[in-house]
Amino acid sequence: MSTDEHLDPIPDRFILQPPVFHPVVPYVTTIFGGLYAGKMVMLQGVVPLRAQRFQVDFQCGCCLHPRPDIAFHFNPRFYTVKPHVICNTLEGGLWQREIRWPGVALQKGASFLVLFLFENEEVKVSVNGQHFLRYRYRLPLSRVDTLGIFGDILVKAVGFLNINELPCSRTLPRGLWPGQVIVVRGLVLKEPKDFTLSLRDGATHVPVTLRASFTDRTLAWVSSWGRKKLISAPFLFYPQRFFEVLLMCQEGGLKLALNGQGLGATSLDQKALEQLRELRISGSVHLYCVHY
Template sequence: MSPGEKLDPLPDTFILQPPVFHPVIPYVTTIFGGLRAGKMVMLQGAVPLNARRFMVDFQCGCSLHPRPDIAIHFNPRFHTTKPHVICNTLYRGCWQAEARWPHVALQRGASFLILFLFGNEEMKVSVNGQHFLHYRYRLPLSRVDTLGIFGDILVTAVGFLNANPFVEGGSEYPVGHPFLLRSPGLEVPCSHAFPQGLWPGQVIIVRGLVLPEPKDDSSRWVRAQTPGPSGVERRAALPSGRVGVLLLCQEGGLKLALNGQGVGATSLGQQVLEQLRELRISGSVQLYCVHY
């Protein structure tokens, strides 16, 4: 495979705009480029022990007066006799008929990872890796350009991702690997051990932010090099800004992708794969996620 050739669909997502860590609630932000089918919003956090309700709104604008239309209103309620979730749409100042789910997949005092996955006709929501609900659009998804988070919720991270159509393990959702901030395992330089080496089918995903003005040229490249004095090296230039690097191990070698674009492949035998025992990351980068 030549550099620049697209890889087959892979179980990866890459960052569409910089994630937000520990926002102050209420929190309102622009969704860069608006919403479209294939985008995914990932929300990490926890529900306070005394929570009554919180709201996640996908809005058509961010004005205060008049109030913008809300294409999707996601509203878990914990303070009622029977906790439940409401989804609804606000159009020209009037709420439409609400859709209600009698069970809440979220619990007071517990952490969560919520994925909002946007399809052609409906939004699907998963909580901690399990499907929770789906809500059919009542306003065009293309009108949505603002995310609002309100109420009783502690948010540690908000991620805006591109959902790859690859379906991993028969699940209807892409895998949402959590973003981590200031985790000891993500301090650069860092290393991750593979005691048994690499094996066919393994996927290594690194996501982060390439910082401007690197200290040297080596921090502006991602390199994949096989062991030994005659090892083969593959390089891809890293632009400043958000970046997702994917390394796919398969029968006969490795494939490297940067932000979903294939940049090269290397032919390797299984014995050589088993000799690859360590992943090292260094340079001018802030890491958000390392998964393998």
Template structure:
């Protein structure tokens, strides 16, 4: 229920995202909103301490202490051996199954890292600092996983729960993992970013944020070299509409579930292609708007305003 007692519109589970977590205390255990499903991605940013021996990231089937819950996926980097490596395994009915081992660990002590856990139809894929590292076939149904646990020698800066980028990115195996802003959990609003070369086919704009409790609207606009607005995407919280606004004020509604409710996390993706921009909300493609190639190349600035906290802006 909303603060005023008004019932919120239903949102499909595939659109739901939970806010990122900054600097959690380890050991850290949290519920995964909506559980895990194909197309979901967990992003982990952090640093391996100088004297780290091992840490583990567990995707668990529940969070009980006794009896111990099943662990569908146990991801366990080990640094204290002669050859650092990663062990993956599954705990079922209190018993560990056969270990799967990967040498050539791409994590180093005293080094920062960005790990992406990408959940496919039959296996979890893991990339470390933008490069594929391993894939681990499921031994328990992914639908049973509802809890994330992080333990051991690790300094975690941020944990993000996202849906994968729905746009094809030249056949690359992983969507680009754009880190959250870590100097401060929030960026200033209004926010402006220069587009030094305009927009070109294949470029993706990423905006992640949280809607404030007292919310009115959210606006993302693209301005050209002459300081004229070329296109605007506006969410109105009062009438729950999302629309493209032309430079002449013409409004065209985006026909998709309205996601911008107070205290809810959101991710907006704009993919530039020949002839305009494609839009995705929380990892789901929801439409496009037309813009000539000449107009795209002349774009010089991205502006963001509204009743939101910003966690990430990438363009």
């Protein structure tokens, strides 16, 4: 953990919460660090052909009796002639006035991607890349610490993202040394163009850059002299899907792994590694975790 992370007034934001794949429904989990403005929750799944309804609840606790308050209840219903979504808040065991949104872009038998973006006064929900609704908070967002998913839904993945503006820069106060690992996690945008991860020294030179081009589906190492070395491996970046980049420092250079698959290495001597002082990330992604 770098020095500047220790200075952050809300250290819980740096607790890593990796995505969860194929959880069994009903599924209830703690939201590490709770909810706050700028946090996003991603839900990927499939609506079964015989689905009646499902719900996603952002809860104030996880007890069974009494039932916890629910700050935001997102409830798609398919059993009526016109499928719709109900949103509401549960406080003190009583539901408040519900709000109905017609024309939900969720189809039986089809995959979907739902993003919940939490802002200062409201949550915004997009479905399959299109804005769908906004819901003004009726309970303080700071009370929410639990996510519950129930009903007729097959969940492929649940992700918890802190939205970081790009380009993103992180200092490396002591440079790099053998055994150190840099972890970068994020979500590729719907129509991506590129992704760049650069390591810079104290003189702002860029000894090494990892560059992904979504246009021609290539990965390459680029040196400070402009030399480009293509990585001959499957291109594992996919639009609207999670990714994880690992850079593992070893004697003589850096090893690369993408989504758990080793993709080779690039050469840097130990002196050059120790002089690296900045990690910079840019491109067509939502970045939610940088750890080293």
